[in-house]
Amino acid sequence: MGAALEKPQEGTPVVVKLGTKSLKQALDKLTRVVPGRPSDPVLAHVALTPTYGALVLAASDGERDLELSIPADATPGPTRLVPAALLQRVAGSIAASEVTLTVTEDRLAVAGGGFQTELYLMEAGEELPLDFEGEPLLTAPANAIAGVFEPVLYAVSNEEYRAIFRGAQLEVHPDRLRAVASDGFRLALAERELPEGIVVTLPKEAEEAADAEDAEDAEETRAAPEEPFAFVTPKRSLIELLRLLPPGGAPVELRHRRGRLVVVTEDVRYATALLEGVYPDYRRPIPDEFVAVAEVEAKPLREALRRVLVLADAANARVDLAFEEGRVRLVGEGDYGRGEEVVELASYQGEPLTVVLNGRYLDDALQPVGATARLELSGPVSPMVVRDTGDVGYLAVVVPMRV
């Protein structure tokens, strides 16, 4: 009997019972990966594979592959392809808390409450291009990975220009993770230490990558082992990854192979193509000497920025910030009027100084900051560094406007 279950006979209906809510949630995640107008019709489908005690669902858009496992009353059966959007709508319409899937050669019957529906399956033989292979890199707590990617997401470029900026770079150091994003006018950087005992396996490619970087920049002559292993993940893959990470410190395995990142959690496997090319050296534009330093509550400063931005020039979002002892005056002026507001500073060290910059960039840079921001000013036309006084791992740079 065991053998019969291992290899179910073709033609025998496979029955899977599972919670409607977990099916809906899985389909909501999967259909975000399913392309709207796929080049290959097979990509418009989700793959359903019953296993012992679980239903495995998968989808792919050719660049991103996602596989989820949800608890189910099931025994192993063959993989079937079901139209993704339709199955989502059917599942979404079911009010009963439990749903029964009955899979035959060419039909998927979905039953819940008094409702009974049959979906026509894709012909057997077709399959999704799923690929979750990769060399193990490290297994880290989910919040360490989210903690470096989330704060830099805003700074990833949406411009076609300089394709490498359309992703965030993750650097895997032996003892910490660092993520960097930039669009050339501003930069965000977040760093988290890895808990002790985590083993990082740098792939062979790391040395090649380090060599390539040395070749790019002859000034850098450090030994290869000191270089972190780095790769650049496209923005929309990153947004998806952040949605798929489990909450808290649950373990997440990162795997890598040339041009591809694989993320594995307890019930999810997610693979994404990486961006090709070398990320520019971002350390040089970060100033390390300052003429003035202000500390200010982040929330009131952001709110004031948004108010003056309403009137600011729509094209460049110019805001003038005049810093002096105890306060900063924000002014935005455009074709339709002028907005002005004074915000109290918690402290200010330095001479009075006016900086002119894109107000939206500063608003973005303050977004990951908790209670109090530290603004390090290096002059009216030099980059401003934004830090979080409660988080040494976060840093942002905003380049002033040339006025």
Next chain:
Amino acid sequence: MGAALEKPQEGTPVVVKLGTKSLKQALDKLTRVVPGRPSDPVLAHVALTPTYGALVLAASDGERDLELSIPADATPGPTRLVPAALLQRVAGSIAASEVTLTVTEDRLAVAGGGFQTELYLMEAGEELPLDFEGEPLLTAPANAIAGVFEPVLYAVSNEEYRAIFRGAQLEVHPDRLRAVASDGFRLALAERELPEGIVVTLPKEAEEAADAEDAEDAEETRAAPEEPFAFVTPKRSLIELLRLLPPGGAPVELRHRRGRLVVVTEDVRYATALLEGVYPDYRRPIPDEFVAVAEVEAKPLREALRRVLVLADAANARVDLAFEEGRVRLVGEGDYGRGEEVVELASYQGEPLTVVLNGRYLDDALQPVGATARLELSGPVSPMVVRDTGDVGYLAVVVPMRV
């Protein structure tokens, strides 16, 4: 001093203080009327007029005019035109609970909390084409007006074809209001009695309109006084009107003049252009003899309809309803599968009967129904009448498909 206040001197700043929330709410209502890309730039503005104890705000898209009055610490001043979208964004950004508007010849200063902004005004001399003139028709409770328009809104056509169907007809009878909407394939009708003591003044035009109707249809030879006064309001004006009506039974005055409806509440004046043309006679398609009658809980029937609709033919939303003693079986079938569900009937009188119709139309027709729907069947290819057992004023007709 009184005289000075009545006619404030040009050049003297006028100061108005008011609640930020009521300003925001007023601007949210007004900007729904402001056109996105106005043919005349003046229409992109709201008119602000300070009066004793109130600020009057107005907007127009040339077809719909809206004027709102909100309590304010104010004295009369000239009308000024402010860019609508910008003022909305400025007001929306203010966190302080009170806002001060200071109006000079060419500027509007908006101050709240530490924030201070100046908006450039439109040149004096320009004005919005506001027109709230009309002959009083009747003053009715708001819920009587909402009670006839809301239940029929779904049946108003969105098609270019037969322009008159793109509005709902309101009939003003001496003792009641009736609204009718149709797109040729389905019809909705709602009626509310007017409370005693309400005086309806039929305008002179009513007779002309009745004459016109007689001319259209020689069979109708009733005397003019029996004909209700009727006009057709475009859908989007109607949606706006429903949003602007006060809650409960607050009095609402309807005014009319050729081609125009004016609605006046305590703090709102709203005028809209009406649709031209004669609404078709809708009484003939309503069957008054039935071969079977079903009563059924509206909510479970709608939910079942929606589930089978997922699989139904996307083009015509065909659903087969097989009625028999105690139950109705719903089946929807399309290119990707088949959905089926059985719904219990509260009662059924008649022989078993199958009706084939657009499931979305039936779903819509059930929308205004409270607990229990009464479905009156006149045969497999004859119109189905949908009623609410708890509301004699509502009636819908759905025409079956020819299969």
